[in-house]
Amino acid sequence: MSSAVDFADVQGLVRFGHGSMTMARYDLLEIKDPDAARSWLRMAIPDVVTAAKVSPRPTTALHLAFTAPGLQALGLADSVIADFSHEFRTGMAAEARSRLIGDVGNNSPEHWQWGGPGHEPHVLAMFFGEEADFEAFVGRLRGELFERAFEAHPLEMAHLDVTEPFGFADGISQPEIDWKQRRRTPTDQREYTNVVALGEFLLGYENEYGKLTDRPLLDADATAAGLLDAPEAPDKKDLARNGTYLVMRQLEQDVRGFWKFVHEQSEGPEEAEQLAAAMVGRTRAGAPLVGGAGASDSIDGAGPPENQFTFDDDPTGSECPFGAHIRRANPRNTDEPERGGLLKRLRIATGFGSKEFRYDLMSSVRFHRILRRGRAYGATIDPTQPTDELDAPTGLHFICINANISRQFEFVQGAWLASSKFSGMTGEADPLLGTREPLLSGDSTNSFKLPKDGDLRRRVSDLPQFVTLRGGAYFFLPSLRALSYLAQPRTD
Amino acid sequence: MTPQSTFTVLAPIDPAREGELRGLLDAMNDAPGRVDPNNQIVPFEQFDTLHFARLLILDDQTVGDVEIHGLARRTYPLYLAFLGDIDGGERAFLKELARRAGPGLRAVFSCCEGFRPDTDLVAWMKQHRSAPIANFVNTRGRTVTQIREEAALWDALQRRVDAGVPGDTALARYETLRDFATGEIDAGRLRFTAPGRTPLLWSIRKFVHMVGMPMLALAFLPVLIATLPFYVVALRRLERSDPELIPTVDQEYSDALAATEDHDVTNQFSALGSRKPGSVRLITTLGVLMTIEYAARHLTWPGRLGRIRTIHFARWVFVGGRDRVVFCSNYDGGVDTYMDDFINKAGFGLNASFSNCIGYPTTNWLIRDGCKDERKYKEFLRRHTIPTQVWYKAYPGLTAIDLDRNSRLRQGLLAEEMTERDAADWLALL
Numbered sequence: 020m021s022s023a024v025d026f027a028d029v030q031g032l033v034r035f036g037h038g039s040m041t042m043a044r045y046d047l048l049e050i051k052d053p054d055a056a057r058s059w060l061r062m063a064i065p066d067v068v069t070a071a072k073v074s075p076r077p078t079t080a081l082h083l084a085f086t087a088p089g090l091q092a093l094g095l096a097d098s099v100i101a102d103f104s105h106e107f108r109t110g111m112a113a114e115a116r117s118r119l120i121g122d123v124g125n126n127s128p129e130h131w132q133w134g135g136p137g138h139e140p141h142v143l144a145m146f147f148g149e150e151a152d153f154e155a156f157v158g159r160l161r162g163e164l165f166e167r168a169f170e171a172h173p174l175e176m177a178h179l180d181v182t183e184p185f186g187f188a189d190g191i192s193q194p195e196i197d198w199k200q201r202r203r204t205p206t207d208q209r210e211y212t213n214v215v216a217l218g219e220f221l222l223g224y225e226n227e228y229g230k231l232t233d234r235p236l237l238d239a240d241a242t243a244a245g246l247l248d249a250p251e252a253p254d255k256k257d258l259a260r261n262g263t264y265l266v267m268r269q270l271e272q273d274v275r276g277f278w279k280f281v282h283e284q285s286e287g288p289e290e291a292e293q294l295a296a297a298m299v300g301r302t303r304a305g306a307p308l309v310g311g312a313g314a315s316d317s318i319d320g321a322g323p324p325e326n327q328f329t330f331d332d333d334p335t336g337s338e339c340p341f342g343a344h345i346r347r348a349n350p351r352n353t354d355e356p357e358r359g360g361l362l363k364r365l366r367i368a369t370g371f372g373s374k375e376f377r378y379d380l381m382s383s384v385r386f387h388r389i390l391r392r393g394r395a396y397g398a399t400i401d402p403t404q405p406t407d408e409l410d411a412p413t414g415l416h417f418i419c420i421n422a423n424i425s426r427q428f429e430f431v432q433g434a435w436l437a438s439s440k441f442s443g444m445t446g447e448a449d450p451l452l453g454t455r456e457p458l459l460s461g462d463s464t465n466s467f468k469l470p471k472d473g474d475l476r477r478r479v480s481d482l483p484q485f486v487t488l489r490g491g492a493y494f495f496l497p498s499l500r501a502l503s504y505l506a507q508p509r510t511d
Numbered sequence: 512m513t514p515q516s517t518f519t520v521l522a523p524i525d526p527a528r529e530g531e532l533r534g535l536l537d538a539m540n541d542a543p544g545r546v547d548p549n550n551q552i553v554p555f556e557q558f559d560t561l562h563f564a565r566l567l568i569l570d571d572q573t574v575g576d577v578e579i580h581g582l583a584r585r586t587y588p589l590y591l592a593f594l595g596d597i598d599g600g601e602r603a604f605l606k607e608l609a610r611r612a613g614p615g616l617r618a619v620f621s622c623c624e625g626f627r628p629d630t631d632l633v634a635w636m637k638q639h640r641s642a643p644i645a646n647f648v649n650t651r652g653r654t655v656t657q658i659r660e661e662a663a664l665w666d667a668l669q670r671r672v673d674a675g676v677p678g679d680t681a682l683a684r685y686e687t688l689r690d691f692a693t694g695e696i697d698a699g700r701l702r703f704t705a706p707g708r709t710p711l712l713w714s715i716r717k718f719v720h721m722v723g724m725p726m727l728a729l730a731f732l733p734v735l736i737a738t739l740p741f742y743v744v745a746l747r748r749l750e751r752s753d754p755e756l757i758p759t760v761d762q763e764y765s766d767a768l769a770a771t772e773d774h775d776v777t778n779q780f781s782a783l784g785s786r787k788p789g790s791v792r793l794i795t796t797l798g799v800l801m802t803i804e805y806a807a808r809h810l811t812w813p814g815r816l817g818r819i820r821t822i823h824f825a826r827w828v829f830v831g832g833r834d835r836v837v838f839c840s841n842y843d844g845g846v847d848t849y850m851d852d853f854i855n856k857a858g859f860g861l862n863a864s865f866s867n868c869i870g871y872p873t874t875n876w877l878i879r880d881g882c883k884d885e886r887k888y889k890e891f892l893r894r895h896t897i898p899t900q901v902w903y904k905a906y907p908g909l910t911a912i913d914l915d916r917n918s919r920l921r922q923g924l925l926a927e928e929m930t931e932r933d934a935a936d937w938l939a940l941l
Contacts (some may be wrong), residue, residue, distance in 0.1 A: 105765060115769035119845050206883075228885045335939060354855060368859070370817040376919060376940060379818055380912070382851055425847055426885075434848045440776055440910045446669075459545075459774055460908025473681060475672050475938055 022250070024198055024217070024224075026071035028261040028498045032082045032145070032392055033220060033420055034070035034198075036190070040080060041179040042153040043394055045267075045416060046161075047133055047140035047492075048169040050092040053509075055168035056142075057093065060506035063160055068147075069499060079148040079156040083502065084265045084494035086110065089141030094509045099258065102235035103495065106424045107264060111491045112136045120429050121437025121448070124456035126488035132269070133172055133490035140172065143267060143494050174269065177394035177416055184272045184395055184413045185295075185451075185485075188305030188325075192349055194388040195320030196220050204229045207364075208354045208385055211329045214320035215388045222422050223250065223260030227386050232422045234259035242507060246500050261498030263420050266389075266428045268491035270452070271414035277451075277485045278402035284479050294479070297469050298450035300343035301325070308339040334377070336470040341442045344451045347435045350442070354383045380443045387430045389419040414486070424493055439464040452486050512652035513707040515562070516601045518608075519828055521641040522623040523588035524568065532591065532622035536566055536900040544771030546903050552615030555903040558607065562655055563779075563824055563841050564595035566619070566901040571783050571835070572764075573895060576869040579754045580788050587831060591623055594839060596824040598654040600710070609633050643826035644797070644836075645804040650813040652706065653918065655905050660702050661917035662909060667695055668920065672941050681934035685923075692924050703921065721809045724801075745791045746877065753787060756870030760893045768896055773845055776910050777823065779902040780846065782838045782895045783830070784868035793833060795877070796867040800827050803864065814915045818856035821849070823911050827864070836868070843910040850889050854882050861888075868895070916940055 026034070037043075050056045060083070068080035085093065087108045090100050100108065109116055112128035112135055122128065128135045148156045161171075183189040194215040204216050204227050218226035222234050236255035237243045249257040278291070281298075285291040296302045310328045321327045329351040333339055339346055355367055356379040366372055372379060397413025421427035435441050436449040439458065447466040448454070455465040469477045497505060524532060539550040548556040555564055569590040578584055597604045608616065609632045620626045626635060671691050678684035695701040728735070772778050786796055807816065816822050825840035842849050853861050862881035866874040872888055874881035882888040906914075923929070923937040 101762075102759075105760075105762060108762060109766065113766075115766065115772065118773040119769075228883060230884055230886060233886050368818065370811060370815045370819075372818070374812060376916060379820065379856075382848070383855055386851065386855070426851065430847065430851070433845055438844070440843065440912070443912050443916065445910075445913055445916075458776065458908045460776075462908040470939065473935055475676055475684060475941060478669070478673055480673070 024070075024200075024221070025261065027069045028247075028500055029070040029221065030082050030262075030496055030498070031068035031070045031080060032265075032496065033196075033263060033390070035068075036392060037068075037080055037147045038179065039076065040078070040147040040149050040153075042148050042150055043177040043179070044146045044157060045174040045177065046144040046146070046169075047172040047174060048142035048144055049172075050089065050141045050168065051170050052168050053092060053094055055164060057506050057508060059164045059168045060502065062164065064499065064502055064506065066156075066160065067499065067502065078152045079146075081160065082143075082145040082147075082496070084143040084145075084496040085505070086139050086141060086143075086492050086494055088139050090495065090505070092141050093505055095505065099235045099237060102233070103259075104233065104264070104424060106429060107493045107495065110139055111266075111268075111493050112139065116429070120433040121454060122488055122491075124454045125484060126454050128491075131488065131490045133174075134492045135490070140492055142169070143265070143492070174416060175396040175412070177396045180395055180399065182303070183415055184274050184397065184400065185277055185299075186274075187295075187299055187301060187303050190391060191301070191305050191323060191325045192345065193322070193326075194219075194390060195322065196390070200224065208383065209358060210319075211351050211353050212319040212385070213322070213326065215385060219388060219422055219427065220390055220420055221261060221263050223247075223257055223262075226422060243504065245503055258501055258504065259495070259497070260501075262501050263422055263496050264424050265494040265496040266417075266419045266421070266424060266491070267494065268417040269414065269489040270417050271412050271487045271489050273483075273485050273487070274400040274413060275402050275410065276483055280483060280485075294469075297340055298343060298467060300339050300345035307345070308343070309333045310338075335472055337472040340467070340469045342444055342447050342450060342467060344436075344449055347441060347449050348431060349388075350381050350384050350435075352381055352384055354385075377443055382430075382434070387427055387435075389421050389427050389431060391417070391419050393418040412489075414489075420496065444468065450482060450485075453482070453484070455482060455484050512709050513598045513654050514651060514709070514713050515648045515654075515824075516597055516599065516604075517643060517646055517824075517826060518593075518595050518597065518601050518604060518636075519641045519643060519826075520591075520593040520636050520639050521569075521828070521830060522591050522620065522626075522639045523831075524591050525622055525624050526589070528622040529568075529589065532619065533568070533900070535619055535622070536568075539566070539901045544774045544902070546901055548903060550615075552619060553608075553612040553901075554615075555905075557611050558597075558604075559655055560598040560604065560607075561903070562596040562598070562905050564593075564901075564903045565779055565781070565839065565899050566591070566593050567781055567897065567899045568592075569783055569830060569837060570897055571785075572897065573756075573784060573869070576756055577785055577788065579756050579870065582788060585834070587835070588624075590830060591619075592828075592837065592839075593619075594826075594828075596648070596841075598656075605633050605636050608636070641828055641830070643828045645800040645807065646826040647803070647807040647811075647816050647822060647824065649816075649823050649911050650914070650918070653914065654707075656704050657706075658906050658909070658914055658917075660704060661914070661921050662906065663701055664692065664703075664921055664924075665913075665917045667701055668692070668941060680931060681938055682929060682931050685929060685934035685937055689924050703925075717808070720805070724805055742791065742794070746795065749787070749789070749791060750874055750877075753873070754870070755872055755887070757872065757887050757891045757894070760890055765893055768893070768898060771898065771902075775904060775907050777841055777843050777904055778846060778849070779899045780838075780840045780842060780849070781897050781899045782892065783835065783897050784838075784865075784895045785835050786833065786867055787869050792867050796833075796836070796864075799863045799867070803827075803860070814911065816857070817860055819852060820915070821852065821911055841904065843912070847889070850892060851885075854885055854888060858882050 066081040068077050146157050195213050197214055197217050200217050202216055216227045218224035235258045236249045237258055239256050243256040246256040247260050249255045281295045282291045285294050301307050305325045307328050310332050318327055393416050395415050436452055439448045448464045450467045457463050465482045467479045539552050541547045575584045676684045676687050821843040823841040828837050830837050859878035862874045862878045866881050872881050872884045
């Protein structure tokens with residue numbers, strides 16, 4: 020399965036963060052008139068930036084993604100939609116999914132501002148542009164045809180900044196996608212690597228298990244002529260090839276609340292900074308709390324020095340707490356709990372590796388990576404400037420890309436971030452994102468522990484909720500060919 | 512120490528009363544997936560030796576699968592299963608069940624065939640007993656009482672540590688906390704019930720099994736070696752020809768299962784499947800399950816089934832003959848986490864045991880491939896998962912690793928000698 024990727028068929032968001040396009044706007048659309056919507060799509064497709072590198076670089080970009088109800092509204096047959104993944108079809112707002120990924124209490128879908136049960140959007144239209152060209156670009160696309168086709172719910176203008184709203188450098192840890200498909204996914208990954216199989220982020224290619232992810236395969240008929248053949252079934256057309264799934268969540272951040280709490284728990288501003296960094300796992304400048312940047316062994320594909328580390332040298336969590344945000348989101352581990360020769364590995368495989376308590380607690384992260392493409396929104400809040408006025412909402416439009424929502428995004432969110440039993444701990448969920456909702460048993464989840472070498476841990480209790488989920492949805496980000504297919508005029 | 516046992520009652524349901532039975536089972540829950548621990552039918556909470564229990568109707572979705580092997584579809588009666596994991600012996604527990612849940616159980620079992628108003632409850636349950644062919648206990652000897660006492664210890668220590676523990680060395684801090692715990696015990700706020708005396712009969716049985724099985728294998732070794740090449744050839748031929756059957760699971764069916772999942776930190780899992788026909792597959796099934804039973808009973812380290820640390824109890828039970836097996840487990844975390852862990856950490860074990868089920872993803876040499884086709888494996892497992900109508904856990908909010916940690920804390924307090932290193936390790940648990 021080594022056919023080269025046709026970059027011109029992939030939406031550019033999978034390859035680029037569009038860093039030069041500092042202006043952005045996300046519109047959640049409901050399809051009012053399917054014919055007009057398809058017409059608009061046909062008109063708009065040339066503005067969709069692809070993953071092909073072009074010179075000069077585009078100054079504007081459009082990206083389009085669709086929910087399952089959106090695909091249905093667009094006229095895609097139910098039998099085809101049925102072959103997309105379970106979780107995509109059920110949607111993020113379904114009760115069982117919410118329980119699984121920890122969207123409970125204030126974060127549960129009934130409180131959302133958009134996307135709640137019965138209010139799922141159909142289309143996500145993302146407009147990006149350099150400052151000079153942005154207004155005209157948006158105006159051109161959001162014309163009369165657009166108004167006829169869609170009911171639009173625009174999400175606050177997102178601006179690109181150096182830090183996210185709490186004040187921390189963000190976006191440092193990103194997987195390196197194996198575009199050239201050189202990675203022979205091993206049965207045993209023994210060294211941490213930042214390079215991940217292409218099929219983890221693009222449908223129609225081999226994933227970390229060396230297999231193709233399930234997706235709809237269409238009969239080859241006149242309408243599907245523009246689509247590529249499926250690699251595993253050449254008589255079928257691959258609707259989802261070069262496409263992927265996109266997860267979006269609007270995370271509103273209580274910046275003042277966060278810093279107020281951190282200062283209350285500390286004696287002085289320096290301690291407050293340290294506590295905040297311990298909760299994130301990095302300093303505000305982005306330096307990881309473990310090891311030194313520029314360690315002697317460099318990690319495959321890890322990019323900047325701030326990303327060149329694992330937690331191997333911090334087994335007690337005294338440098339970076341086990342429950343810190345970045346340690347939860349990416350434990351930087353491998354398939355086996357420790358290295359060893361054949362005999363040792365045999366012992367490990369049969370369950371006789373070690374009797375230590377903290378041994379072999381986690382799944383291997385290479386199966387659970389996500390590619391983040393989100394942007395912040397709202398005005399920058401300087402918590403040192405007190406104000407009596409109510410702050411305008413500020414936060415992150417979290418967006419991530421993955422080929423398998425359940426094994427990638429939902430796994431990280433549910434089993435690692437939201438879980439109060441992550442990594443052999445108890446009583447605490449992610450310090451930034453946790454909802455602080457007690458378990459059904461009544462056990463609390465609002466602590467945060469900072470282990471100390473040779474001493475007892477420090478426990479910070481009664482953390483308030485810092486991040487509230489305001490809306491979310493699972494989208495399909497189609498390839499360019501699939502967009503053309505979806506935009507075809509229909510007679511039904 | 513008090514060993515754990517199981518009880519398993521399997522009984523065909525009277526078709527005319529299936530609706531009534533489902534109503535009774537529903538009535539035991541507050542909401543889907545959330546049992547009322549003190550419900551009127553079986554007040555689980557009142558049994559202080561009961562770890563887990565479940566009642567389910569073995570609604571076989573895959574009974575027609577055997578047709579892909581060219582055999583006629585069989586009909587089986589619809590079974591009710593009532594199983595549980597307990598401290599101490601089965602016989603004593605059944606009597607206690609009859610005493611505390613007599614009327615409720617009578618109402619439930621009267622929906623089954625052959626249960627009359629004058630039937631003796633305990634005798635009937637014994638008659639419909641179906642011992643598991645393989646059974647796994649996370650930590651042998653850990654009782655419900657012990658779990659609760661150790662959880663209370665954890666809470667007390669957390670509060671004490673929050674208040675600050677002076678001391679220059681780890682040993683000094685450990686001793687402060689040990690004195691604190693002793694004080695709490697003296698004041699009656701904490702308890703460490705002494706472990707019960709190990710029943711002699713149990714010890715004898717265990718010894719006989721532990722020594723007997725390998726001796727049996729040794730005695731049959733010449734035969735085993737002689738037939739091995741034939742077995743391998745036959746198995747390989749079957750592996751190449753056995754068809755897979757993994758249709759996409761119905762969305763509604765999967766959603767109905769999901770409605771009962773992820774309420775507590777632990778989940779239940781019940782899966783039912785038919786064995787591939789033929790003696791080679793029968794021998795393989797028996798061999799693999801007996802090996803798992805032997806390992807789980809004598810070899811595995813406390814808290815681990817191979818590399819998996821998240822299973823509390825699990826068992827394999829034949830259902831009415833040797834053609835079908837039901838697998839029931841209690842594990843921590845979501846179902847996808849569970850499956851991922853198994854694929855990556857214990858794939859060989861999964862393949863060895865489940866590849867004998869009709870339609871399983873193709874394996875090679877019994878342990879290779881199979882579940883490594885992640886998508887196929889997950890779809891296969893979901894299809895074979897059946898709803899568990901009633902599920903009870905005696906210690907909500909606690910995972911197997913929580914129990915492990917709390918036990919280590921207690922053991923540390925009772926230790927005769929602690930080095931500075933030991934003390935530091937013990938403190939790190941907090």
